[in-house]
Amino acid sequence: MPILELKGVCKGYGHGAQRSEVLRNLDLQLERGELVAVVGFSGAGKTTLVSMIAGLTTPDSGSISFEGKAVRGPGPERAVVFQSYSLLPWLSVRQNVKLAVDQVFAHWTPARRLAHTEHHIALVGLSAARDKKPAELSGGMRQRVAVARALAMEPELLLLDEPLSALDALTRATLQDELARICQVSGKTILLITNDVDEAILLADRIVPLDAGPAAKLGPSLSVDIERPRDRKALNHDPRFKRLRAQVIDYLLESGRKRKQRLCAPKPIEMSPSPEPAR
Amino acid sequence: MQEKNFGQRAFDNVVLPMLGVGMVIVLWAIVSATLAPALPGPWKTWQVSKLYVLSPFDKRGELDQGILRFTWYSLVRVAKGYSLALLIGTPLGLLLGMSQAFTRSFDPIIQILRPVSPLAWLPLGLVLFQKPEPAGIFTIAMCSMWPTVLNTALGVRSIPQDYINVARVLQLSRSKRLLKITLPAALPYMFTGFRLSLGIAWLVIVAAEMLTGAPGVGGFLWQEYNSLIYEHLILCIATIGIVGFVLDRLMSLVENKLKVA
Ligand SMILES: Nc1ncnc2c1ncn2[C@@H]1O[C@H](COP(=O)(O)OP(=O)(O)OP(=O)(O)O)[C@@H](O)[C@H]1O
Ligand SMILES: [Mg+2]
Numbered sequence: 001m002p003i004l005e006l007k008g009v010c011k012g013y014g015h016g017a018q019r020s021e022v023l024r025n026l027d028l029q030l031e032r033g034e035l036v037a038v039v040g041f042s043g044a045g046k047t048t049l050v051s052m053i054a055g056l057t058t059p060d061s062g063s064i065s066f067e068g069k070a071v072r073g074p075g076p077e078r079a080v081v082f083q084s085y086s087l088l089p090w091l092s093v094r095q096n097v098k099l100a101v102d103q104v105f106a107h108w109t110p111a112r113r114l115a116h117t118e119h120h121i122a123l124v125g126l127s128a129a130r131d132k133k134p135a136e137l138s139g140g141m142r143q144r145v146a147v148a149r150a151l152a153m154e155p156e157l158l159l160l161d162e163p164l165s166a167l168d169a170l171t172r173a174t175l176q177d178e179l180a181r182i183c184q185v186s187g188k189t190i191l192l193i194t195n196d197v198d199e200a201i202l203l204a205d206r207i208v209p210l211d212a213g214p215a216a217k218l219g220p221s222l223s224v225d226i227e228r229p230r231d232r233k234a235l236n237h238d239p240r241f242k243r244l245r246a247q248v249i250d251y252l253l254e255s256g257r258k259r260k261q262r263l264c265a266p267k268p269i270e271m272s273p274s275p276e277p278a279r
Numbered sequence: 280m281q282e283k284n285f286g287q288r289a290f291d292n293v294v295l296p297m298l299g300v301g302m303v304i305v306l307w308a309i310v311s312a313t314l315a316p317a318l319p320g321p322w323k324t325w326q327v328s329k330l331y332v333l334s335p336f337d338k339r340g341e342l343d344q345g346i347l348r349f350t351w352y353s354l355v356r357v358a359k360g361y362s363l364a365l366l367i368g369t370p371l372g373l374l375l376g377m378s379q380a381f382t383r384s385f386d387p388i389i390q391i392l393r394p395v396s397p398l399a400w401l402p403l404g405l406v407l408f409q410k411p412e413p414a415g416i417f418t419i420a421m422c423s424m425w426p427t428v429l430n431t432a433l434g435v436r437s438i439p440q441d442y443i444n445v446a447r448v449l450q451l452s453r454s455k456r457l458l459k460i461t462l463p464a465a466l467p468y469m470f471t472g473f474r475l476s477l478g479i480a481w482l483v484i485v486a487a488e489m490l491t492g493a494p495g496v497g498g499f500l501w502q503e504y505n506s507l508i509y510e511h512l513i514l515c516i517a518t519i520g521i522v523g524f525v526l527d528r529l530m531s532l533v534e535n536k537l538k539v540a
């Protein structure tokens with residue numbers, strides 16, 4: 001049984017003429033322990049997808065089930081690393097992580113909770129900065145705090161919403177390697193949202209492209225049959241990498257082109273609400 | 280921006296403000312000598328007020344005390360009314376910020392009560408409490424509460440969705456969410472409200488003391504008006520202004536600390 005299953009999920013925002021359909025008819029399954037990357041354009045609806053799986057918003061139609069049960073709301077078993085990190089600025093690194101630990105493991109002794117907190121801060125290499133406030137950290141460090149907070153919750157499913165997209169290319173490469181290491185150590189089920197195809201291939205077991213919006217659909221799933229640990233330098237010359245990369249990019253570009261045609265074509269008169277946002 | 284050297288900074292921050300004060304005093308002297316003979320001039324004001332300023336804590340009689348002693352009485356009164364305002368205003372603001380239904384129900388009332396002058400509240404206070412002291416405190420509270428209420432509500436309403444999402448994923452209980460997310464996130468706004476409230480509380484003190492004849496800067500001012508010692512009016516006005524300014528500065532210090540944090 002898949003740990004996460006989406007069936008015919010649709011989501012749009014607004015009402016009446018203002019309505020815009022964002023995601024249409026998504027089907028997705030995640031097996032336990034799998035790392036799946038969803039790659040898509042900016043604005044395609046990736047964050048919307050994550051919010052629905054996290055239970056922060058509800059789909060308009062279709063169903064999302066987690067461990068066989070319908071998702072009714074958010075919960076710590078589906079931890080999210082938000083695109084904006086969402087650290088609480090008045091708390092230090094340690095306090096940010098500890099807030100989550102205290103909540104999820106309320107039945108533990110205080111000493112054990114503290115040790116658990118410290119362990120996860122060390123895991124992302126931030127022990128030296130544990131008493132700093134988020135404002136005193138670099139973007140990459142904030143991102144790592146957010147990952148530490150999510151991992152410390154020991155979730156069944158980890159949702160990573162473009163965790164590295166706000167970083168420069170060099171920091172990004174370093175953190176990708178680190179993320180690869182952490183993912184392998186934790187062995188968790190992870191849904192990674194990204195706009196970077198290379199990142200997806202480096203980290204994921206399987207890649208699912210998301211069309212360009214509006215009314216984006218998920219494309220065919222492509223499995224990444226490259227053994228781990230993956231070395232980014234060697235990867236660049238690997239024919240499997242090149243083929244996969246071309247496949248994903250072609251698919252996405254094709255969907256973007258189709259979308260343009262769709263938007264420019266004269267619209268047929270129809271009685272049902274149009275999927276395009278009204279101008 | 281170019282870094283200014285020490286001499287220039289001293290000129291900007293000390294010499295120029297002094298120059299401004301000096302110019303106003305000269306203008307005051309000219310006006311009192313020519314246009315408004317009833318207005319005591321600067322030198323006369325200083326002569327008559329000297330005793331009150333140079334021995335500011337003396338007590339020679341109930342309504343004849345050093346200016347800082349009067350100020351102290353007023354500050355204590357303001358502190359009581361202000362504390363009451365915060366005690367009522369903060370929870371009220373939190374409720375308004377958290378509940379739409381509560382806002383719909385009570386916002387109109389608040390908008391109606393907010394502009395009511397202290398001169399209107401005081402008689403009601405006297406009717407309610409029969410004594411001038413609690414009536415004054417009641418008036419201060421009723422007038423100074425609103426910025427705290429409105430800014431606290433605004434602070435709660437403008438908590439970023441991100442923080443709320445964190446609370447939801449963690450499934451924080453209502454009380455924990457209030458303590459760990461809502462209050463810290465709204466605190467900078469709340470302090471803006473606290474600062475504005477303190478300003479109003481201090482503004483109201485004169486009216487409250489004038490009408491009740493309580494000892495304090497405002498009571499002193501009113502009494503000296505009745506005794507035709509107009510120099511003291513100016514002394515009181517200057518004192519009220521300076522104290523208000525200092526209070527505001529102190530509150531902004533705390534406020535800015537919170538904003539950085
Ligand atoms: N709360 C909302 N109300 C109305 N429209 C929304 C809302 N959230 C998202 N949208 C719209 O839905 C579409 C998808 O947004 P979403 O944030 O999911 O995109 P994304 O793929 O995460 O983009 P990015 O890569 O830039 O983060 C956008 O057109 C956006 O304008
Ligand atoms: Mg997004």
